[in-house]
């Protein structure tokens with residue numbers, strides 16, 4: 457069947473295996489006594505080719521809830537369960553997940569494999585900080601437990617390891633108690649990038665923080681933005697939320713997304729809020745997952761698809777670096793439709809985890825002629841300033857760029873080679889960046 461990531465590029469033909477039990481997953485690792493490379497796939501929400509290979513094994517049916525423990529505030533569930541289904545189960549009990557990305561349609565396996573981050577990385581770190589244990593199926597079919605205490609180096613390699621150490625079967629997650637699932641949201645306006653980053657710094661005590669940037673504003677207003685801060689309310693609300701969704705039924709002609717329409721969209725977003733600070737109480741679904749409201753919004757970019765370019769940059773020089781990137785984008789006219797800026801706290805010691813102390817900017821670009829050379833120029837700016845690109849969003853990074861920015865790649869490879877000497881687990885991405 458044809459398979460793609462969320463960005464719909466690349467698009468490949470793959471054998472798609474959907475085992476309905478752990479035993480069948482085991483069986484799939486060896487086919488007709490041949491060892492053919494494969495990669496696990498959760499919900500397919502990574503943007504590029506990290507969950508693409510000629511053989512792809514879906515974890516969709518590994519979605520059972522195995523145990524719930526009030527005392528330790530943990531839940532154990534299959535790796536194919538999505539964040540949404542976990543929230544459905546735990547929110548009525550007064551619990552919440554400590555780290556949530558911009559979509560709830562991500563599997564637990566995918567969240568661990570990318571060690572995802574949310575709007576609270578500056579305070580709470582990334583997803584794997586709340587994974588107390590996981591079961592991993594190795595290339596030989598054996599299932600072993602990993603945690604900070606048990607097989608710690610395999611745990612470090614698997615958290616953020618993009619499925620290359622094995623198939624995560626289930627995991628024990630720490631939940632957090634919340635005073636409400638509703639969010640008290642404060643939206644602030646920044647007239648340019650400088651002001652935006654100053655506000656983010658000054659409001660660092662906020663539990664959640666994210667900025668939407670207008671990258672196509674005129675030079676003087678470049679980076680004008682809306683910063684959405686959030687805290688849990690205190691009204692004791694403990695309900696699962698799900699909004700009705702609208703859908704994009706087919707790929708829209710990509711010509712509709714041009715400099716002019718993107719500029720208008722960004723101006724409209726900004727102008728909606730430009731009259732200053734606004735405080736409101738909103739449901740968690742709309743605060744954390746605004747884009748989930750539109751099903752298949754990735755079709756807006758047309759049949760060629762799009763790429764998300766997300767980088768992290770250290771605090772030092774972050775203003776100058778981000779400003780240089782924005783200026784280059786403005787001059788190129790390759791306007792990103794969505795641009796999201798977040799502040800990161802300390803990184804962890806997982807070998808391939810993305811976040812480290814600094815800023816992260818995510819930019820969506822329509823796939824078009826000239827985009828790759830343009831992004832290669834951005835790569836050089838990012839590397840020269842000590843930054844790196846997020847593997848979960850990537851579809852084009854070169855081996856050189858990867859190895860110059862993920863400095864623990866050799867430590868990762870040592871562990872992978874020990875548990876998967878024949879490189880059974882390989883993706884298009886891992887081949888491209890020289891890990892398999």
Ligand SMILES: Cc1cc2nc3c(=O)[nH]c(=O)nc-3n(C[C@H](O)[C@H](O)[C@H](O)COP(=O)(O)OP(=O)(O)OC[C@H]3O[C@@H](n4cnc5c(N)ncnc54)[C@H](O)[C@@H]3O)c2cc1C
Pocket residue numbers: 462495496497498499500501502503506507515535536556557558559561562563564565566567569570571572573574617618619620622623624625747848849883
């Ligand atoms: C709208 C949107 C917003 C997003 N916002 C954020 C954000 O705010 N922060 C953030 O960090 N990310 C964000 N993401 C990216 C997303 O969280 C990650 O790409 C995540 O890995 C997707 O999970 P998935 O289940 O869809 O995994 P897939 O896309 O299916 O796979 C991703 C990787 O995980 C591996 N994998 C999946 N399941 C397993 C398993 N059981 N065992 C071993 N490996 C496995 C795959 O091999 C692959 O390498 C966003 C994505 C979208 C579409």
